Amino acid sequence: MSDTIITSAPKTGASKNNVSMSDQSKGRRSLWRAGVVLIIAACCYEAVARSGYFAPALMPKLSLVAQTFVAMLLDGTMIEHSVFTLYRVMFGFLLAVLVGLPLGILMARFAAVEGFFLPLVSALMPIPSFALVPLFMLWFGIGNLTTILIVFYAATFPMMFNTWSGVRSVNPLWLRAAGAMGADENALFWKVIIPGASPFIITGLRQAFLRAWIAVVGAEMIAASDWGLGWVIFDAKEFLNTDVMLAALVVIGGIGFVFEKMVFGSLEKATIQRWGMSRVAKG
Amino acid sequence: MVPIAIDNVTLEYDTPAGKVTGVKDVSFDIGASEFICIVGPSGCGKSTLLNVIAGFLPPAAGEIRIDGKAVKGHGMDRGVVFQDFAQLFPWRTALGNVSFGLEMKGIPKAERDKIAREQLRLVKLEKFVDSFPHHLSGGMQQRVAIARALAYNPSVLLMDEPFAALDAMTRDDMQLLLADVWRATRKTVIYVTHNVAEAVYLADRVIVMSAHPGTVQADIRIDLPRPRDPLSLEFVDCQKQLMRHLGHKVSGNGAGH
Numbered sequence: 001m002s003d004t005i006i007t008s009a010p011k012t013g014a015s016k017n018n019v020s021m022s023d024q025s026k027g028r029r030s031l032w033r034a035g036v037v038l039i040i041a042a043c044c045y046e047a048v049a050r051s052g053y054f055a056p057a058l059m060p061k062l063s064l065v066a067q068t069f070v071a072m073l074l075d076g077t078m079i080e081h082s083v084f085t086l087y088r089v090m091f092g093f094l095l096a097v098l099v100g101l102p103l104g105i106l107m108a109r110f111a112a113v114e115g116f117f118l119p120l121v122s123a124l125m126p127i128p129s130f131a132l133v134p135l136f137m138l139w140f141g142i143g144n145l146t147t148i149l150i151v152f153y154a155a156t157f158p159m160m161f162n163t164w165s166g167v168r169s170v171n172p173l174w175l176r177a178a179g180a181m182g183a184d185e186n187a188l189f190w191k192v193i194i195p196g197a198s199p200f201i202i203t204g205l206r207q208a209f210l211r212a213w214i215a216v217v218g219a220e221m222i223a224a225s226d227w228g229l230g231w232v233i234f235d236a237k238e239f240l241n242t243d244v245m246l247a248a249l250v251v252i253g254g255i256g257f258v259f260e261k262m263v264f265g266s267l268e269k270a271t272i273q274r275w276g277m278s279r280v281a282k283g
Numbered sequence: 284m285v286p287i288a289i290d291n292v293t294l295e296y297d298t299p300a301g302k303v304t305g306v307k308d309v310s311f312d313i314g315a316s317e318f319i320c321i322v323g324p325s326g327c328g329k330s331t332l333l334n335v336i337a338g339f340l341p342p343a344a345g346e347i348r349i350d351g352k353a354v355k356g357h358g359m360d361r362g363v364v365f366q367d368f369a370q371l372f373p374w375r376t377a378l379g380n381v382s383f384g385l386e387m388k389g390i391p392k393a394e395r396d397k398i399a400r401e402q403l404r405l406v407k408l409e410k411f412v413d414s415f416p417h418h419l420s421g422g423m424q425q426r427v428a429i430a431r432a433l434a435y436n437p438s439v440l441l442m443d444e445p446f447a448a449l450d451a452m453t454r455d456d457m458q459l460l461l462a463d464v465w466r467a468t469r470k471t472v473i474y475v476t477h478n479v480a481e482a483v484y485l486a487d488r489v490i491v492m493s494a495h496p497g498t499v500q501a502d503i504r505i506d507l508p509r510p511r512d513p514l515s516l517e518f519v520d521c522q523k524q525l526m527r528h529l530g531h532k533v534s535g536n537g538a539g540h
Binding site: 171173174176177178179180181182183184187191192195196198271274275276277 | 337338339357358359361362363365367369370372373374383384386387388415416417418431432435
């Protein structure tokens with residue numbers, strides 16, 4: 001454990017040619033660091049669990065959690081729960097993208113659309129999606145429809161807002177240059193505005209998914225029946241199955257990590273990082 | 284017919300204090316394959332005038348005719364190079380940037396790539412066809428911008444202080460390269476600069492503008508043989524002559540180096 005803390009990152013005075021290499025080794029190093037931090041956290045948990053502060057039924061040892069996790073994987077229930085949750089989150093997320101992306105673009109291009117939607121976004125975006133779950137349950141009942149709509153609500157606004165900022169941030173010089181080279185409205189839109197706004201659009205996708213993922217687990221806790229990772233946790237509480245709760249949490253964290261790092265991380269690497277545009281989105 | 288006629292062009296800005304005249308009654312003609320430099324102090328409207336010629340701004344009065352046709356909006360008979368390196372599309376490689384105009388013309392990909400490669404060879408960037416702009420130095424990015432503006436074969440190249448943001452050494456190299464490119468392509472070039480030495484090095488004719496409002500103050504032919512030697516006596520004489528024209532309006536010893 002001790003050797004990990006000592007390793008300090010050497011100053012990389014990288015020239016342009018070996019940027020990708022140092023990026024790679026940097027990525028590997030941060031992966032190592034993440035692994036070690038997780039192990040430390042697990043050790044701390046295990047120490048508290050073994051101390052007897054909580055009853056073993058309330059705070060199971062990691063070996064038991066691992067056992068339950070494997071058992072639920074093998075009998076297929078964990079996979080089925082995950083599939084349900086993924087279905088709901090992807091459905092709601094894609095719907096949010098289909099609505100938020102075009103609306104964000106329209107807002108940026110037409111003052112009237114902006115004038116209508118901007119106050120709406122500002123008013124609705126700060127409402128936590130979880131606060132709407134009881135209301136949506138009364139309107140749409142328990143099940144997929146409510147959870148998908150909650151996800152949709154959570155993900156649409158960040159998508160819209162970021163797309164709007166992205167299109168507005170497109171460098172006017174690009175539009176001038178493209179216009180001088182004979183680009184018509186259609187070409188300007190697809191070949192300049194969309195790629196020019198991409199740093200913000202990708203940030204929007206990322207934020208929208210993060211919010212969607214938080215929303216789906218919350219919504220499933222009270223508005224889903226029988227299936228879903230959120231439901232598993234809430235249901236397990238009734239029977240004091242803390243090992244099941246923790247196993248489901250591991251899956252929730254794992255899937256979230258895969259999307260954040262692998263899906264959106266590689267999307268970023270293939271586009272805005274490759275184009276040297278990632279600084280723009282953060283600024 | 285005169286290839287390019289700038290005919291009594293006046294341009295006004297809307298400011299909170301009312302209309303301000305940026306350029307007033309500017310007229311001059313430009314011959315085919317002529318290299319024109321427009322020189323003047325900042326605020327004389329030289330960049331504005333270039334934007335009017337490019338078609339980005341409509342004149343308040345007067346008109347610009349290219350081959351007899353009045354300029355209305357931008358068109359593919361003109362290529363534009365700006366000062367800002369950010370003019371390139373960061374999401375396209377050097378090749379992708381250069382082929383943009385050809386793509387807009389509807390030229391098939393294979394031919395597009397071939398032409399774009401030729402243009403990049405012309406600006407000595409054949410090794411960097413697949414590089415993205417952020418991997419290129421400022422001088423290289425401006426060379427890509429020149430290749431991009433030339434690729435769809437406009438008859439006129441408009442350049443707005445393209446080398447002003449470069450360091451002095453790179454700028455010298457770029458001037459040399461531009462002179463070569465101009466000799467090879469024989470485009471008509473309208474080049475805006477505040478750098479007198481640059482104007483003398485590049486131009487067939489220098490239009491000197493004065494400020495508030497921007498008017499043509501002198502139209503000077505540079506008859507030095509090419510390639511020009513910036514250290515020769517004649518070169519320095521030309522510079523002095525231009526400086527004197529600028530000095531009437533500018534305090535101190537004038538613009539330039």
